[in-house]
Amino acid sequence: MYTQGLDVKSDSDRAPPADTPTGPEERFQARVDAEEKIEPRDWMPDGYRRTLIRQISQHAHSEIVGMLPEGNWITRAPTLRRKVALLAKVQDEGGHGLYLYSAAETLGASRGDLVGDLLSGKAKYSSIFNYPTLTWADIGAIGWLVDGAAIMNQVPLCRCSYGPYARAMVRICREESFHQRQGYEIMLALSRGTDAQKRMAQDALNRWWWPSLMMFGPSDAQSAHSAQSMRWKIKRFSNDELRQRFVDATVPQAEFLGLTVPDPDLAFDEATGHYRFGAIDWSEFERVLKGDGPCNRERLEARRKAWDDGAWVREAALAHARKKEARAQAAAA
Numbered sequence: 098m099y100t101q102g103l104d105v106k107s108d109s110d111r112a113p114p115a116d117t118p119t120g121p122e123e124r125f126q127a128r129v130d131a132e133e134k135i136e137p138r139d140w141m142p143d144g145y146r147r148t149l150i151r152q153i154s155q156h157a158h159s160e161i162v163g164m165l166p167e168g169n170w171i172t173r174a175p176t177l178r179r180k181v182a183l184l185a186k187v188q189d190e191g192g193h194g195l196y197l198y199s200a201a202e203t204l205g206a207s208r209g210d211l212v213g214d215l216l217s218g219k220a221k222y223s224s225i226f227n228y229p230t231l232t233w234a235d236i237g238a239i240g241w242l243v244d245g246a247a248i249m250n251q252v253p254l255c256r257c258s259y260g261p262y263a264r265a266m267v268r269i270c271r272e273e274s275f276h277q278r279q280g281y282e283i284m285l286a287l288s289r290g291t292d293a294q295k296r297m298a299q300d301a302l303n304r305w306w307w308p309s310l311m312m313f314g315p316s317d318a319q320s321a322h323s324a325q326s327m328r329w330k331i332k333r334f335s336n337d338e339l340r341q342r343f344v345d346a347t348v349p350q351a352e353f354l355g356l357t358v359p360d361p362d363l364a365f366d367e368a369t370g371h372y373r374f375g376a377i378d379w380s381e382f383e384r385v386l387k388g389d390g391p392c393n394r395e396r397l398e399a400r401r402k403a404w405d406d407g408a409w410v411r412e413a414a415l416a417h418a419r420k421k422e423a424r425a426q427a428a429a430a
């Protein structure tokens with residue numbers, strides 16, 4: 098710039114105001130703090146990328162493995178209406194897994210590697226899907242409690258700082274809300290039914306309550322990633338905050354059903370406006386995470402079999418893509 102002999106420094110020479118972020122990490126954090134969405138081609142710290150790939154891929158695996166406990170009941174749904182709703186729900190979970198793998202791919206992860214890590218047992222997926230579905234009431238309990246917990250955890254993820262994940266979560270949450278209602282409706286029908294049906298509903302609540310609370314992850318004091326993920330606005334609330342919200346929302350729903358939450362320490366605290374609840378058995382959570390839950394082996398075997406049985410579909414799709422590309426090249430030549 099022409100400066101008529103004045104000693105004017107260029108923009109890059111001039112010292113930035115004290116509160117202007119300087120390095121790439123600081124500029125990145127400033128964008129996050131200003132609620133800007135981070136997009137795939139934007140600069141991001143390696144740790145941010147790694148954290149997202151870890152969380153999004155675990156989330157994707159959970160959706161895919163999460164199809165198994167309910168898929169187990171599609172052929173045994175008590176009416177055609179229930180069967181159609183369950184079929185749609187399980188199919189939705191498969192779709193969620195696919196959006197989420199795509200979101201992880203925008204960060205440079207390879208889907209083949211991610212799936213490989215699931216099948217080898219290296220990658221985690223939600224602890225909740227390692228419990229069995231013993232009766233039809235379990236399908237009600239999964240929709241009500243597991244999807245209910247998933248919504249509580251995932252609605253804040255619609256405001257995650259990473260654009261592709263946040264956008265995928267908007268659609269996923271809409272569908273989860275239908276899933277939660279279909280589950281609650283099953284529980285309502287059972288709890289208004291015969292004594293045997295009421296007992297079945299209560300038994301399902303007894304078995305799914307504590308694992309649902311564990312879904313939110315370790316307590317804040319034990320959560321390795323929460324503090325950093327909250328600074329990066331990947332997570333908006335801590336594990337314990339979301340768990341408390343879930344308990345506060347769900348206990349009145351159980352009361353409406355006339356069912357008893359299996360926690361003798363559960364009590365409403367007038368002073369705080371929240372329910373106090375008993376201690377979670379974290380040793381059970383750790384066992385399940387280590388691969389020793391009631392259905393861990395069965396779930397991985399089912400996924401490995403699905404992968405092997407689907408080999409011909411992948412091969413056919415690749416052959417078709419190669420053929421189309423060769424034809425397009427020939428036409429262009």
Ligand code: FAQ
Nearest residue numbers: 156159160163190222223224247311312314320321322323
């Ligand atoms: N199970 O430091 P934090 C669904 C791991 S989808 C297994 O607190 P973070 C829909 C955690 O990965 C359900 N592992 O970790 C549906 C970490 O291990 P790492 C899935 C768990 O990431 C319904 C270690 O413990 N939802 O239900 C669990 O900050 C019905 C330390 O924990 C999502 O994935 C667990 N429960 O917070 C489908 C939502 N909790 O990686 C079918 C997105 C923690 O260091 C039917 N994810 N761990 O080896 C999240 O919000 C977070 O990742 C948390 C964990 C909250 C799950």
